[in-house]
Amino acid sequence: MTHVTDVEAKDVLIIENTRSAVAGLLRGRSLAAQFLVFQLVVVAVVLVAVAAVSVTQSEAEFREVRGQRMIAVAENMASTPIVRDRYQDPFAAQTLAPEVDRAVALSGASLAEILGPDGVVRASSDPSRIGTRVDLGASRADEGRAWFGDADVDGTHSLVGQVPILAINGDVLAIASVSEMYPSVWALLSGAGESLLVYLGLGAALGMVASWLLSRRIKRHTRGLEVAEIANLADHREALLHSIREGVIAVNDDGEITLLNDGAQDLLGVPGNAVGRRVDEVGIDPAVVSLLTSGADGQAADDTVIATRTRVLALSRRPATSQGRQIGTVTTMRDSTELAALQGQLSSHKSVTDTLRAQTHEFANQLHTISGLVQLGEYDAVRDLVGTLTRRRAEISDAVTQRIADPAVAALLIAKTSLAAESGVELRLDPASHLGALDQALATDVITLLGNLIDNAVDVSVGAAQARVTVRIDDREGLTISVIDSGPGVPEHLREEIFARGVTSKPEVPGGRGIGLALVRLVTAQQGGTVEVGDAPGGGARFSVQLKAVRTHA
Template sequence: MSTWRGTLTARSLATRFLVFQVLVVTLVLGAVAAVSVAQSTREFRDVRGQRMIAVAENLASTPIVRQRYADAFASRILAPDVDRAVALSGARIVELLAPDGVVRASSEPTRIGRRVDFGRSLVTEGRAWSGDLDVDGLHSLVGQVPVLSTAGEVLAVASVSEPYPTLWQSLSGAGERLVVYLGLGAALGLIASWLLSRRIKRHTRGLEIAEIAGLADHREALLHSIREGVVAVNTDGVITVLNDSAQELLSVSGDAVGRRVDSIGLDPAVEQFLLSDAPGRSADDTVIATRTRVLALNRRPATTRGEEIGTVTTMRDSTELASMQGQLSSHKSMTDTLRAQTHEFANQLHTISGLVQLEEYEAVRDLVGTLTRRREEINEAVTRNISDPAVAALLIAKTSLAAESGVALLIDDDSHLDALPPALATDVITVLGNLVDNAVDVSEGSVRKVVEVTVDDGDGLHISVADSGPGVPVHLRESIFARGVTSKPDVPGGRGIGLALVRLVSAQLGGRVEVTDGPLGGAVFEVRLPGRVTRA
């Protein structure tokens, strides 16, 4: 048994399928044969049963049978009539029976004197009967007719029986056409099975079941163990592959497979990227900032046998890298601020040095006084409303940097900010610094050249930065927070990492950022953080 199982296991997929198809064909042919046999048997019972009754009636109505049925030599006297009944009916046995079942005359002399069991026959009650009985051990169709007296008494019974045909006789009796049809069906079935098995083998590239299952398991294991996210999309925009990392990065579940990209609630920028139909459908290192992550995406077309079947996109979580880049940008901004202040102080020192050389000491005293008052005014304007030292220092530095660009940075008189927890202060500096830098850049070319900052911690933390720039069109107010999109018309390709970081940090703190039209003619960016994050 084990050897047979080993042989079956070693058979190829095409061979197994061929064997299976042969079994199916055999079962179908068997069913057809069974139906044919059943139909032949039913026809035999209906047609031959009536024939048996007719021959038995003819024998029972013969005058000599009615006169000599009880004669001691009835078997010899009635033999010609019995033989004639056999010839007429084609039956195997024709007999004349006594009412008690004893055979008085028979076409089989060896049965004379035997007792026959009438079984379910009703002939002893005076009625003709046709049905199944065992005759000499053979299942036979029997027709029995009573020989009645004038008073209606059963004097004898005329019995005609014929065995049921064998299975082969039934099939042969159905006609040669059935045999031909069965044979033709078997041949066609075998040929079709062989051709189908060859086709399957060609489409499976000769791989067997275990190999196909192994490849599928290996593919699944590889896909779901890769740290990078993998998303495959077919030409109809339906997701066909989505590994575990991609599910986590995109915040979707595994049931997204088999659904269209635009029906699973992805971030609009990611959705547009996956469905975009650029030439070649390839894209290298495209960075997109969603509400909670910064993703680096690469897309390649997927082809098979020269035909494009969709795209495969890999993605990496670059959130930490983007945060580091934001910190570097903040440091660069501070460096630029210090550079601007150094340049300003150098000019002032050169002026003082020149006045001293000219011995204009009174003018030196007036200049120093003026510079001191101006610095104190800037510091006072910031620190009387902003108590957090880090945020205050940022605004003082940004004020000087904006002034170097010819832009006035104003702190709203209604602003108020107490000291923040150190971790939150760092995040607020990142948000506020990027918003101010963006506002100053877009306000440089405007007429008013004003940026107004409002910071309020009365109900949570509210940061508002309004500029006098060109504003943000309504259709860009969502996509502007994605990397590579900017409201600055003079920046080719955009530098939108700052605004992307603003939304990312705000989302991580449980807040949100919005952009609307501002009172200065440009845009106003508002960040709202919940009250729980402001507690030390």
């Protein structure tokens, strides 16, 4: 027989209705109130679960202990001589009534009966049941075995113990049956001990207090914002970060990327799954990594320009704090590649202006000399001076144009020769140099590369014992540009950093030419080439640029 207890039915009802009940309680309430209600529901469910376990244990204990008791009472009643002698008497109901009543009184059972093998009640402590048929169901008493178990007695869930009354040959003559109703849930809880009710009440009180404190804490930490408001803020933040052109990257104190927008992914060339990984493990340029991880001291870095192999980036780093404690840094960046190119062109124009100024100064001195000689009537000296100046100018021009066929590059070298001479530096073109005519676009890039390398070499060679800069250009296998200076050279550990580090958009910062060497590497990378720096044979530094292909025109 299957029977659902009150406790089981209550558990099923709670499980089925918890979702709708919680949803109804939370609807329209603040975030703190929702957490409070939710925690109270959790506490209530836990208390019900504890109570259910306690009831189940008490019920199992009741079944085991009282089941054995029912069998013992039934055996005692079955062994009574009068019961064995008069169970078939037509007046057995009246004759055996004292015995079944005594069994009920002595055992505390709800009902005691004498049944026939067919289940018909012959004597009962409840006279109204005499003559009715009992469904023996799972009972084994009709087979000659004692049995106890659950059964329905007049619609009441009861614990029944049944013992057969056997004949000498083992036939079942009658059945002694004793039953007791299962106690109510409250009775089972009470039977588990009054302390259980105290503990349940104390647990409920503590749970309510803890839930209230938690709701207050949540409300304080969320600044009183509700769930929808927090979701809207998160959505707006994501939309804002990923829609702006400037790059934004946040790094915590452990060097892990905690935020990376689309702009930063594009500028740094890193994948979107870089969030959560260390900044030095996702392929970011080492110079940028150094800047991103150097903010542990809480110092800001404003307008720092770093040239990677493909871009010129202007970065600004700020410490990120929470509740007065630094948790990392936030760095914004913008692409200054076009600006750097414009600055390089401006530097080229400035170089031409400086060259013209130097030549103007030189020509003015020469004209003054000629004027003085004319006034003195030294016409032969005038002729000799003009001849010397003409030959010298022709030698410089011929030395360049015989080896360099591109007019723009040749003009740059001639102009730089005069400008270097004004600084006390000799600029020489290697006799092995050779360059044909170039496309206009390539000629512009070559001028940018050559101009910046020569300017850098002249600057570091000023004041040297033999101030000399040697330039070699060769287009027979690709295009190779080599510039050797007589300066102090470049230490090996700085040969990568000089193309990116120490460059800033602030004009007052020392460092010479701003983005000169950075622009050299950038233009070289755009042409698919490489740039290297090493030691010159006679001391100083040697900068070598190798471009993969040369585009010439007829």
